[in-house]
Amino acid sequence: MPRKSDAKERLTDAAMDLMWENSYSGTSVDDICEKAGAKKGSFYYFFKSKSELTAAALEADWKKKKADMDAIFSPTVPPLERFERYLDCVYEGLAERQKQCGSILGCPMLSIGSEVSTQDQVVRDTVDRILDSKINYFISAIRDAHAQGVIVAPDAEAKARALFACYHGTLAQARIQNDLGLIRNFKYVAMDVLGAKQTSTASA
Amino acid sequence: MPRKSDAKERLTDAAMDLMWENSYSGTSVDDICEKAGAKKGSFYYFFKSKSELTAAALEADWKKKKADMDAIFSPTVPPLERFERYLDCVYEGLAERQKQCGSILGCPMLSIGSEVSTQDQVVRDTVDRILDSKINYFISAIRDAHAQGVIVAPDAEAKARALFACYHGTLAQARIQNDLGLIRNFKYVAMDVLGAKQTSTASA
DNA sequence: TTAATAGTTGACTGATTAGTAAACCAAAGT
DNA sequence: ACTTTGGTTTACTAATCAGTCAACTATTAA
Numbered sequence: 001m002p003r004k005s006d007a008k009e010r011l012t013d014a015a016m017d018l019m020w021e022n023s024y025s026g027t028s029v030d031d032i033c034e035k036a037g038a039k040k041g042s043f044y045y046f047f048k049s050k051s052e053l054t055a056a057a058l059e060a061d062w063k064k065k066k067a068d069m070d071a072i073f074s075p076t077v078p079p080l081e082r083f084e085r086y087l088d089c090v091y092e093g094l095a096e097r098q099k100q101c102g103s104i105l106g107c108p109m110l111s112i113g114s115e116v117s118t119q120d121q122v123v124r125d126t127v128d129r130i131l132d133s134k135i136n137y138f139i140s141a142i143r144d145a146h147a148q149g150v151i152v153a154p155d156a157e158a159k160a161r162a163l164f165a166c167y168h169g170t171l172a173q174a175r176i177q178n179d180l181g182l183i184r185n186f187k188y189v190a191m192d193v194l195g196a197k198q199t200s201t202a203s204a
Numbered sequence: 205m206p207r208k209s210d211a212k213e214r215l216t217d218a219a220m221d222l223m224w225e226n227s228y229s230g231t232s233v234d235d236i237c238e239k240a241g242a243k244k245g246s247f248y249y250f251f252k253s254k255s256e257l258t259a260a261a262l263e264a265d266w267k268k269k270k271a272d273m274d275a276i277f278s279p280t281v282p283p284l285e286r287f288e289r290y291l292d293c294v295y296e297g298l299a300e301r302q303k304q305c306g307s308i309l310g311c312p313m314l315s316i317g318s319e320v321s322t323q324d325q326v327v328r329d330t331v332d333r334i335l336d337s338k339i340n341y342f343i344s345a346i347r348d349a350h351a352q353g354v355i356v357a358p359d360a361e362a363k364a365r366a367l368f369a370c371y372h373g374t375l376a377q378a379r380i381q382n383d384l385g386l387i388r389n390f391k392y393v394a395m396d397v398l399g400a401k402q403t404s405t406a407s408a
Numbered sequence: 409t410t411a412a413t414a415g416t417t418g419a420c421t422g423a424t425t426a427g428t429a430a431a432c433c434a435a436a437g438t
Numbered sequence: 439a440c441t442t443t444g445g446t447t448t449a450c451t452a453a454t455c456a457g458t459c460a461a462c463t464a465t466t467a468a
Contacts, residue, residue: 004435005445023319025229029426039447044427046445103322113380114315115227118307128381161386162393166366169373176317177332182365189366193397208465209415233456243417248457250415 008046010036012057020108021101024054024115024123054116055126058109062130073137079145080196082137087187090171095180104183106175109134110168135164142194151196163193212250214240216261224312225305228258228319228327258320259330262313266334277341283349284400286341291391294375299384308387310379313338314372339368346398355400367397 014035018027029050033040047053072089073082098104105111113127138160146153153159166189174182218240222231233254237244251257276293277286302308309315317331342364350357357363370393378386 007445021322023227023229023323025227026319026323028424030424040427041429041447042445048427050426101322105322106318110376110380111318114310114376115230115319117380117382118225118305118309119227119230124380131377131380158393162370162397165373165377165393166370166397167373168376169369169371172314172318172372172376173335173369176314176321176328176335178321189362189369193366193370211415232454234454244457245417245459246415252457254456 007036007038007042009060011038011043011046011053012060015053015057016061016108019054019057019112020105021103024112024120029053051120051122054112054120054123058112058123058126058130061108062133066133069134069137073141075140075144079141079148080150080191080194082141083190083194084187086137087183087190091180091183094174094183098180104174104178104180106171107168110172111175135160138164145194145196151194153195159194163190166190166193211240211242211246213264215242215247215250215257216264219257219261220265220312223258223261223316224309225307228316228324233257255324255326258316258324258327262316262327262330262334265312266337270337273338273341277345279344279348282354283345283352284354284395284398286345287394287398288391290341291387291394295384295387298378298387302384308378308382308384310375311372314376315379339364342368349398349400355398357399363398367394370394370397 011032015027015032018031018035029040029043032053033043043053047056068089069086072085077085094104094106109127109130113124113131116123116127139156142151142153142159142163143156145151146156167186170182170186170189174180215236219231219236222235222239233244233247236257237247247257251260272293273290276289281289298308298310313331313334317328317335320327320331343360346355346357346363346367347360349355350360371390374386374390374393378384
């Protein structure tokens with residue numbers, strides 16, 4: 001067997017990075033190749049189109065994040081604390097990224113998904129499926145919280161969808177206004193939406 | 205004075221239409237010109253760049269919508285009913301548009317704003333300002349509702365921001381999933397987020 | 409009627425776009 | 439040593455991109 005390469009991973013990483021910061025249409029194959037330190041020939045050796053690379057990049061990104069989510073949303077941690085930890089984690093990540101590029105970037109899944117939804121069925125389906133996986137963390141945490149009587153949410157799925165929407169809307173606004181404070185504050189908004197009595201972290 | 209033209213308006217209309225359905229980067233000046241029935245020379249006679257045209261298009265779009273919002277959020281209508289009417293109106297608009305192009309398009313301000321935020325300061329500022337105007341309708345409706353004792357929201361602005369985020373998040377998800385039902389259902393989610401006891405329209 | 413004004417047109421850059429194809433190269437198995 | 443496998447590289451399309459410019463034309467006020 002001949003030499004093996006990590007160029008494929010470098011390409012998906014570069015793609016995620018650029019598309020997160022800019023956008024799908026605003027990121028060219030040449031940009032991706034340059035950032036990945038690969039030539040265009042290599043790009044099309046691994047992927048048959050920009051669309052397919054994007055789907056692969058989103059998938060790879062999710063795979064990494066999923067591991068963290070599994071830990072954060074572990075049934076061993078109290079349900080409302082799962083949200084607190086998750087939101088802290090998101091905050092940290094976005095704050096870190098802001099230091100590098102100067103901007104709050106929001107949720108790549110939502111930005112990219114929203115952009116391509118009318119134009120690229122392959123990418124859209126990928127995003128759709130990933131978001132669907134993601135919301136399940138919310139649903140079971142809410143179900144557990146309800147079962148433990150710490151919130152009232154007979155329809156856990158509906159509540160999860162509301163929170164999910166609120167979360168994504170906040171990230172989008174934080175991106176537009178480049179305001180990290182919106183995300184910092186969201187922990188309290190989330191508890192309010194969930195109808196939780198104030199927990200360890202006090203609200204304003 | 206020589207002949208006067210409506211080409212400028214045709215161009216901003218076409219731009220909004222295309223960018224709403226697709227995206228900023230995904231919409232070319234040539235596309236806009238073709239849809240508007242104008243030549244590129246005319247485009248650059250009226251606007252000095254694609255970026256400036258976009259800002260003008262968003263501004264013109266907002267000017268039209270603002271008139272409707274003023275009517276819907278009139279202090280003469282009961283505060284919670286303002287939201288119901290507004291959300292019905294949004295629903296109608298998106299459903300209509302879906303018939304034409306087959307897709308739920310969400311909120312153009314948010315999609316475009318989110319896309320260009322890291323790349324185009326002129327457009328970003330425009331979006332930022334418009335969103336800021338828009339949230340004021342929410343704030344005063346919530347303030348009125350609180351004053352009338354129909355909801356409990358001592359911090360009207362915070363509540364408005366939460367609802368605003370939830371609203372935008374829902375529109376974005378509806379776009380990604382191409383699911384009008386999310387918007388249909390949002391009226392009830394909104395009332396829940398506001399903490400309103402069930403009004404005329406019953407919830408699920 | 410004429411000249412200034414307001415807008416239109418088409419032909420043109422030069423850069424960038426996604427994608428292709430063939431030559432090339434390095435390692436590992438035989 | 440040599441061939442197969444897995445990957446890289448260079449050079450290339452043909453289309454599209456934002457933006458320019460000079461020539462043209464329709465209107466109207468004087």
